[in-house]
Amino acid sequence: MYFIQPTRNIPNLEHVLNTLPSLQMINIEDLHLYDPTIIAIADVNDFLHYQWSLPTIVIGDETQGTELSQAWELGALAGWIWTRLPAQLEQSILKIDAQYKRNQDSRDLPSAAELQKKLLPNPIELQNYKVETLFQPSAYLSGDWYDYWKISDKEIMFYLADVSGHGVTSSLLTSWMAAFHGRSKTPRELLKKLNGMLVQENIEKHITMIAGILNLESHQLKWSSAGHYPPAIIFEPNQPPRVLNTSSFPLGLTEDLEIEEFECVLNKHARFIICSDGALEPFDGGLNEQFGQLVYHLQNQSFEAPEHVADDIAILSFRRMN
Numbered sequence: 001m002y003f004i005q006p007t008r009n010i011p012n013l014e015h016v017l018n019t020l021p022s023l024q025m026i027n028i029e030d031l032h033l034y035d036p037t038i039i040a041i042a043d044v045n046d047f048l049h050y051q052w053s054l055p056t057i058v059i060g061d062e063t064q065g066t067e068l069s070q071a072w073e074l075g076a077l078a079g080w081i082w083t084r085l086p087a088q089l090e091q092s093i094l095k096i097d098a099q100y101k102r103n104q105d106s107r108d109l110p111s112a113a114e115l116q117k118k119l120l121p122n123p124i125e126l127q128n129y130k131v132e133t134l135f136q137p138s139a140y141l142s143g144d145w146y147d148y149w150k151i152s153d154k155e156i157m158f159y160l161a162d163v164s165g166h167g168v169t170s171s172l173l174t175s176w177m178a179a180f181h182g183r184s185k186t187p188r189e190l191l192k193k194l195n196g197m198l199v200q201e202n203i204e205k206h207i208t209m210i211a212g213i214l215n216l217e218s219h220q221l222k223w224s225s226a227g228h229y230p231p232a233i234i235f236e237p238n239q240p241p242r243v244l245n246t247s248s249f250p251l252g253l254t255e256d257l258e259i260e261e262f263e264c265v266l267n268k269h270a271r272f273i274i275c276s277d278g279a280l281e282p283f284d285g286g287l288n289e290q291f292g293q294l295v296y297h298l299q300n301q302s303f304e305a306p307e308h309v310a311d312d313i314a315i316l317s318f319r320r321m322n
Helices: 014-020 028-033 044-050 063-072 088-120 168-183 187-201 287-298
Strands: 002-004 023-026 040-043 056-060 079-081 129-136 144-151 153-161 209-214 220-226 232-234 242-244 260-265 272-277 312-320
Touching: 014 088, 014 220, 028 044, 040 044, 040 144, 044 056, 044 063, 056 063, 129 153, 129 260, 144 168, 144 312, 153 168, 153 187, 153 312, 187 220, 232 287, 272 287
Parallel strands: 002 023, 002 040, 040 056, 056 079
Antiparallel strands: 129 312, 144 153, 153 209, 209 220, 220 260, 232 242, 232 272, 272 312
């Protein structure tokens, strides 16, 4: 941390410097040369006069209550009295520094959320198909994710994943998946590789996922599931919904993960839809009741995510157009 050399005489200055030998003494005229994210300690008079942007703890005389209040209004992190500094000065500064860093992280969340959204796949024109999506984090960052990309002129690969928990760690795993997936050519291969890396790195998170490949010409769909709920659903005109139930473990729990691959053909005007479990939250009742209501609203195209949700929501749908 920095200590800015006061421009006035401070009788108690030597005592402060002896208490904090790790401080780096710097001059006001050199402030532009130093890291603007490191906390500085300075005399309140200098802070008010120069109004620099460094995060600063200000110190004043006993008669300078007004000046200390003004410094607080200008963004000072704390205000102390030269003759009455905290008994454990270094620990007090470390606490202020930790709180400052937490506050900075919170301020960065909106920007981080925008960056995360930019990692989502761009809209894509597909032969015979339309892609429909919904992405709504419960807070700034989401642990739910979907992606899709062409692996040939007539095939598209996709997945929808739900990382356990919320917050920065879960959202970082979604970014990791976005960077990793391109090496895989089948759903089973993708899930196996992701599982192996999660187990190997001992990341204390698990991921449920549905991954698949759709042939845009033959309309053949191959998919695999890793412990994901709700299951994928196929809607066809004048037909009851087809719920594609599977049974498996989520990724990241065991090395010996068995992944089955399933196949079907999408008929004309069929919709294949996968959702994260946050899509169940708008509905009342137990899990079965919630799923039944979700299926009803998806079938009637009346699903609407609430403005404020308790869990992240992601939905990915492929609609055959002919």
